[in-house]
Every structure is written in structure tokens, then in C-alpha cells.
Amino acid sequence: MRCGYFEAGRCRSCTFLETPYEEQLAAKRARVEAALAGLPGRRGAELRWSEPVRSAEEGFRNKAKMVVAGTVESPTLGILSPDGRGIDLRECGLHSAGLHDALPALAAFVTEARLTPYSVPERAGELKHLIVTESPEGELMVRFVLRSREALARLRTQLPGLVDALPVAVASVNLQPEHKAILEGPEEIPLHGKTLRMRVNDIDLHLRPQSFFQTNTAVAAALYRSAVALVSDIGPASVWDLYCGVGGFGLHVAAPGRQVVGVEVSEQAVESARTSAVEIGVAGSTTWVAGDATSWALARTDAPDLVIVNPPRRGVGPQLAGWLESADVPHVLYSSCNVDSLVRDLAAMPSLRPVSARLLDMFPHTGHHEVLVHLAR
Structure with missing residues (x-):
């Protein structure tokens, strides 16, 4: 992509704009693969990597x-x-x-x-x-x-x-x-x-002014499809979607015979998830809770078959990582936008082994990345 602002030195936000896109993608992949291969007691060869999800090089920001x-x-x-x-x-x-x-x-x-x-x-x-x-x-x-x-x-x-x-x-x-x-x-x-209707993979997500949504709609859609494929292979009867936002992951993995609980601190986001659940006919098998994901999980006496976490850049933190390590959760899908906090969290739950991972390039021309990791106990 050519950019007159960049070439004139007026904006340098796209740090790697002058690097060919294939090289950008390879560098991100190398970084996240090296970080996960370096986990204590884990062998990188055990982790299966799917092909990265590419982004358009321009016109991708929503x-x-x-x-x-x-x-x-x-x-x-x-x-x-x-x-x-x-x-x-x-x-x-x-x-x-x-x-x-x-x-x-x-x-x-x-x-x-x-x-x-x-x-x-x-x-x-x-x-x-x-x-x-x-x-x-x-x-x-x-x-x-x-x-x-x-x-x-x-x-x-x-x-x-x-x-x-x-x-x-x-x-x-x-x-x-x-x-x-x-x-x-x-x-x-x-x-x-009231809400902006964001149609993603045939599901209408409802964004309110302070709702979070990925800035790259096409790659966000691929992220949800990747999660659906993994969950379909695992076949869990119960799923918790922690840091669920407006319900992107939870709504996508909802299916007959499966109970999904989404937890998000924003009451507006939770209301949006409930609206979408009614629209696509999964209100009876989904529950949406307004609350802190860590506090909610720590207060539970049960555990689901699979937990999805999609935390902010700081990661899930030691308390939730400790709960995931000690709880009887056989599978975790961790969607991370910061491999450093991801590695820190994974080191705190050594019983959950990374099985497969995929890089998704939400942010071309920068060092930022998204990675989805399947962990199995």
C-alpha cells in the first residue's frame, strides 16, 4: 500500500508499511511461534499451526x-x-x-x-x-x-x-x-x-456506542469461524464465553444440545448479546451475565467442558489463570491480541497444553497480532 502521509513523514503509525506484506506476516508468525515454543516444559513441535489468516492490505478498518x-x-x-x-x-x-x-x-x-x-x-x-x-x-x-x-x-x-x-x-x-x-x-x-447492526457470518451483532468490536470485520469473521471449527471437533455440551463482549464467540458456537454462558462486565454489551440470541433462535440455550469474568468464575462450584477467553491486552491475569489451572476444564480456547501476556498466562496453567494455534492478522503494517490457541488438559 502506498501512503502519501507516510511518505511525507506526516504519519508514521503504520510502522511496517514499507515492508512487503508477506514479510510482515512471516515476521508476526515467527514471533508468536517462537514465544509459544519457549513455554517452560513444552515442546514447540507438539503445537500444530494452521495457515495464518491474511488481511486486505488497505481499506480494512471499520x-x-x-x-x-x-x-x-x-x-x-x-x-x-x-x-x-x-x-x-x-x-x-x-x-x-x-x-x-x-x-x-x-x-x-x-x-x-x-x-x-x-x-x-x-x-x-x-x-x-x-x-x-x-x-x-x-x-x-x-x-x-x-x-x-x-x-x-x-x-x-x-x-x-x-x-x-x-x-x-x-x-x-x-x-x-x-x-x-x-x-x-x-x-x-x-x-x-440505539445499536449498529454488524452482520458477521450470518449473525447480527448489535454494537452500542461503548461496545468493543474488532476493527477488522473480515478477519474477525475468520476468527469466529476458526473457533466454530475447533468447538465442533471437540463437541462440548457446555461452554463459558468469558469477556464475551456483544457475544461474538458465544453466539457463533451455540448449537442444539449445547449450553453457552457469556460473561461481560458491560451491561450494554450483555443486552446486545441477548438481543442477538433471540434473533438467531438460541435464547433458550444461552445465558448472558453482566459481571467481572474473573469474579464470576471464581464464585462458581462447577466447570464447563470448554472455556473461551478473549481478554484485553493485559491477559486473563493470575487469578483467572489459576482458576483455569485448578478447575476441571478439559478445553480452553484463548484468543489473544498480545502474545507476551498470553505466554505469561499459559505459564500459570501448565496442565493445559497448547494443541493448535492460528495467527490472524487483524492489524497489517503494525507489530500487533491476534492468535487463537486451543489448550487441552
Whole structure:
């Protein structure tokens, strides 16, 4: 992929953009294979590796997280320079076609609604970020991260014009008043719509403004298909999906005769999973719990046939790893975006042996990766 921003030195976020994609993929594969082969007491030859899942090299991102800077009349959507000034990246080649087409209209909306971009050097202004997500069907979720409620009335007044101009399914305001490098705050104010419907492998997942979803829809779909294949081979009667989010893994592996329990700290995400379960006819065989995955598992006196974990970058941590080691769980599927925390967690559960693994390239041109590992006791 060629990128004028990269070549001009304006954005270097895609660290490995100048490295041919095949070499990028080989380097990631070598790194995760070496890390898992180095586990104490494990022989790398015992672990079967499937072919990596490739990504498109451009146009694969379903989410744009744009810092807003500049002025009301001439806003920039992109990143900040070292001195805190805006660098416009609305032509970024990573974004999906729908995001690419929407960003100019959103920049114009900033002007129309008189949303003053936040200035980091001056600590003044209102609009800090625009976070935009596109569904496979081309619908958009647009989130305005504001410093305060000052611009809320103007935004509400102008929003119908934006909804007419773009396929906006959901719009909201997020309040982030602090002068810190934090993308968003805890308070979300709905403006339009409720959920963005993300169709993945014939299952509609429902994203609310603060829901997590992988930024690469095609590779996320492949990740879920890989999990389905593994679970089908194992044939468990009971599955726990810990850190279930909006239910991606749990909904995909639900099947007749199988009980699935999903646990996620976000009540909104759990409600979305329940909605999807009703739509695809698995509400009777699935249970969705709002709570901390570790606390919930530690409080149980039973164990399922298989546990799926999809934690954040920090991993599952010593408590949940210790529970998985001591509990009578014969199979674990661990989906990780950080091989270092993955290896640390696996070292804490030596009774669960890595049987098979697969690299999935969610993040081309960077060192980030996703790996799915099947562990068997």
C-alpha cells in the first residue's frame, strides 16, 4: 500500500508499511511461534499451526478514531503533531470505503454545528474526537467526544441534516472533560438510534456506542469461524464465553444440545448479546451475565467442558489463570491480541497444553497480532 502521509513523514503509525506484506506476516508468525515454543516444559513441535489468516492490505478498518483540531471553519480530522497541532488524515488508506466517504461530510458538519475543535496547547475548545464505525451494510455509528455539554444543543439542532446526508444509524455524545490523552470518558449521551447492526457470518451483532468490536470485520469473521471449527471437533455440551463482549464467540458456537454462558462486565454489551440470541433462535440455550469474568468464575462450584477467553491486552491475569489451572476444564480456547501476556498466562496453567494455534492478522503494517490457541488438559 502506498501512503502519501507516510511518505511525507506526516504519519508514521503504520510502522511496517514499507515492508512487503508477506514479510510482515512471516515476521508476526515467527514471533508468536517462537514465544509459544519457549513455554517452560513444552515442546514447540507438539503445537500444530494452521495457515495464518491474511488481511486486505488497505481499506480494512471499520473504525476511524480521529483527533479533531484546527478551527471551526477549517477543522482537521486525524492525529496531532508533536507540538499538539492537527494533522488531517481523512484520506487514510486503511479506512473502509464508507468511512473514507463519510469523513469529509463530518468535517463539514463540524463547521455547520459550530463545534469548536479542542486545542491541546491552549486547553480550549469543545470537540476532541470523532469516532466513526461502519457496518458491513454501510451504516454508520458516529460519536462526538466533547469536553462539556456546551455544544450539545447546537449538535442536536444540526444532527437531522447529518442523518439525511449520511447513513447514520447511531449518533451519540461522549463527555471527556479531562486534559489527558484519553480517547473517551464514561458518560455517553444518546442522540439518534440505539445499536449498529454488524452482520458477521450470518449473525447480527448489535454494537452500542461503548461496545468493543474488532476493527477488522473480515478477519474477525475468520476468527469466529476458526473457533466454530475447533468447538465442533471437540463437541462440548457446555461452554463459558468469558469477556464475551456483544457475544461474538458465544453466539457463533451455540448449537442444539449445547449450553453457552457469556460473561461481560458491560451491561450494554450483555443486552446486545441477548438481543442477538433471540434473533438467531438460541435464547433458550444461552445465558448472558453482566459481571467481572474473573469474579464470576471464581464464585462458581462447577466447570464447563470448554472455556473461551478473549481478554484485553493485559491477559486473563493470575487469578483467572489459576482458576483455569485448578478447575476441571478439559478445553480452553484463548484468543489473544498480545502474545507476551498470553505466554505469561499459559505459564500459570501448565496442565493445559497448547494443541493448535492460528495467527490472524487483524492489524497489517503494525507489530500487533491476534492468535487463537486451543489448550487441552
